[in-house]
């Protein structure tokens with residue numbers, strides 16, 4: 001990806017402070033290397049020729065700012081990604097939640113919702129969906145619209161169905177959606193249990209108490225300091241004995257909240273709040 | 276932060292593991308380097324890969340987790356299904372964005388990121404493989420003042436990837452079975 005225009009670190013810092021000033025969005029504690037790579041990618045896609053032009057456009061054009069957020073954040077996701085992770089949810093986490101009158105789950109940085117619908121399927125299969133609420137939040141309103149639609153590309157279903165089976169699923173995966181041309185539309189009964197909201201892990205606060213919080217492959221885009229902020233926020237939003245689930249290469253180790261958590265014995269990236 | 280050791284980034288795809296295994300015994304603590312490996316592979320091969328490399332090497336072998344520090348005398352393996360980026364503060368960041376050259380991890384992505392973060396301290400080595408991943412990244416390393424080496428395509432199990440590099444770039448060293456000392460001097464340069 002060799003863009004003709006290469007921004008210096010100083011120029012990127014200027015753009016980031018413009019974003020705070022004009023829109024109240026703070027990206028300064030994102031992982032610098034990947035943020036830079038995403039910005040360079042945007043410059044190439046939009047054939048931006050000068051720093052001045054880019055800066056001006058971001059400052060003046062709110063629609064372009066929206067595009068910036070949509071393109072600079074990474075929305076790649078999958079249903080039942082890391083099947084063994086979902087198997088652990090099925091076998092060790094969901095049974096612990098089963099006795100609650102109301103189960104509240106938070107998907108922070110849910111992207112287009114594949115993870116949320118995967119969870120809804122697990123709950124359905126455990127006969128718990130009717131008393132569960134899945135809060136799906138993201139910084140990017142465009143992806144939340146896709147969660148609301150509950151439609152995913154048909155071309156992915158073969159892969160997702162394999163993932164599902166590996167996660168311990170016993171049904172025919174196709175019973176959960178209706179094929180409409182090239183999209184798979186997931187069952188309406190899932191949607192009624194999903195609550196959508198924009199929520200920025202950089203600046204927003206706790207809004208409820210949960211028994212399970214999933215934040216997978218979101219904090220890889222944050223530096224250590226911002227990771228700690230987000231983890232404090234999750235800690236404040238998690239009931240005692242609640243579960244916190246991270247992505248497969250993320251860890252609570254070395255974080256400020258670590259002493260209050262115990263990782264599941266099978267070393268999946270799921271921690272239980274013990275004190 | 277300019278590290279007080281050099282960074283060696285090695286990228287390979289089909290057929291490159293055997294070359295790395297022959298290289299590892301030469302990587303001793305006399306060298307002032309940290310090594311980063313980007314292999315195209317399947318996820319289920321990960322733990323085997325770690326053990327095979329650890330057995331052959333004096334360095335500490337670690338599959339990278341997000342925000343791990345980059346330290347001397349370590350060999351870091353890029354985890355399957357993530358791009359691996361280097362931060363100027365000597366940590367790694369993982370990234371799950373779209374595949375590049377049909378690959379995640381992509382060799383180009385890590386080469387470019389190493390070049391941007393650590394410039395002259397970087398040596399890139401491109402090994403055997405069947406796609407063009409890595410060539411653009413080698414070019415970036417060169418542009419930022421680093422050095423680039425390529426496995427001699429004649430000795431590579433799959434020559435396409437190194438051949439692409441040789442055809443398109445001015446290489447600092449063509450790695451054969453006989454000039455390993457030259458390679459060690461290159462990576463250990465002051």
Ligand SMILES: C[S@@+](CC[C@H](N)C(=O)[O-])C[C@H]1O[C@@H](n2cnc3c(N)ncnc32)[C@H](O)[C@@H]1O
Pocket residue numbers: 073074075076077078081108109110111112115137138139140143199200201202215216217218221247371
């Ligand atoms: C790679 S996706 C992860 C999707 C899903 N959790 C998974 O693991 O498959 C990362 C998501 O984090 C969101 N995100 C990035 N920064 C955020 C922030 N400050 N607050 C909330 N969400 C954020 C992005 O918009 C994106 O949808």
